[in-house]
Amino acid sequence: MSSKRPETFIEFVEGKPNLKYFFTGGKGGVGKTIAAAGIAYYFASQGKKTLLASLNPIHSLASVCTQEFGCGEVEKVSGIGKLYALECDITETVKRYRDQLAEKLRWFLKWADIPVKSEDFVDIAATNPSFEESAMFDNVIDIILEQRGAYDIIVFDCAAVANAIRLLGLSKIYDLWLSRMVKSREEALSLRVKLSFRKEKVMEEIKKDPMMADLINMRRRMEEVKPFFVNPETTAFFFVTLPLALPIAVVKRFIEMVKAFDIPVGGVFVNMVLTEEIMKKEKSEYMTNKYKEQEGYLATIRKDLWPSVRAFIPLYSTEVLGFDMIAKVSESIVNWKPS
Ligand SMILES: Nc1ncnc2c1ncn2[C@@H]1O[C@H](COP(=O)(O)OP(=O)(O)OP(=O)(O)O)[C@@H](O)[C@H]1O
Ligand SMILES: [Mg+2]
Incomplete structure (x- = not known):
């Protein structure tokens, strides 16, 4: 005792x-x-x-x-x-998440020229409890x-x-996850720039990349909020x-x-x-x-x-x-x- x-x-x-x-x-x-x-x-x-x-x-x-x-x-x-x-x-947030994810996945699959239906990916991601x-x-x-x-x-x-x-x-x-994601996203984007003959077009796309913007935004929020969690x-x-x-x-x-x-x-x-x-x-x-x-x-x-x-x-x-x-x-x- x-x-x-x-x-x-x-x-x-x-x-x-x-x-x-x-x-x-x-x-x-x-x-x-x-x-x-x-x-x-x-x-x-x-x-x-x-x-x-x-x-x-x-x-x-x-x-x-x-x-x-x-x-x-x-x-x-x-x-x-x-x-x-x-x-x-x-429930509302989860639904909003799902819609946002679907939209980004559609954009990404099109951008990466992957001919798959985004809905299947969304279903897999959204049924995960961590979602x-x-x-x-x-x-x-x-x-x-x-x-x-x-x-x-x-x-x-x-x-x-x-x-x-x-x-x-x-x-x-x-x-940890975000740092990795941002890094690999940067690598993927710069590879695309290197491979492309129409560099200006790709540079424009990078600026508009909603996934990258999202990741950076999420990391910024995490950085801002983290000190509160551990203090x-x-x-x-x-x-x-x-x-x-x-x-x-x-x-x-x-x-x-x-x-x-x-x-x-x-x-x-x-x-x-x-x-x-x-x-x-x-x-x-x-x-x-x-x-x-x-x-x-x-x-x-x-x-x-x-x-x-x-x-x-x-x-x-x-x-x-x-x-x-x-x-x-x-x-x-x-x-x-x-x-
Ligand atoms: N000390 C107590 N005396 C009598 N009833 C209690 C007491 N504590 C909790 N209860 C009742 O037990 C039930 C569960 O309490 P509470 O909702 O706070 O638990 P919870 O951990 O939040 O549950 P959940 O995991 O579902 O969110 C409620 O009906 C509550 O009124
Ligand atoms: Mg409760």
């Missing part, structure tokens, strides 16, 4: 006054959305202008906030000080670059952990787990992955914890067994994750719906004291 006392969420954020970008990740259904909303609620209640940005394929903020949000538009959360929400529709992640990541970049000036705090609620980690990890991979003073990635074997194992694995990508780990929230207060009211055999089972998993958490734990969130008797409940989540996060 690690004897080191964990730094609580509030100690952690007070120790880092420049924190601005928060991410929540974890296995599906563990409470990423409610944790993100709880963090956002806390900062908004401190008078900070806060944006809660959801990057889920399924609209999840609307259900938590019990308020409908228009897709891709920042909206004020009614009744909560300076809290704003943005629900990005990944969706890439679209999601592009949305994160957009939000950081476009909204950062307007908010003190931006909390990102990301989809399932694999996506979230990979999409953050992509910042490193993207960079532990501005950025923190929080993991949510349950006191259960699988989510704990997932969090352990992903903390290692995140560190390998130089992404700053903010810490871990343990959600749906059965507290002594709950158990005073609960006498059923089922709940008593659950409580005993939880003790074992909490021991694992103390052994493997303890100094990184920032808060426990209790199991509520109902789903977390609406901002009265989010306020409770926020209080639990903020008031947690390690025992």
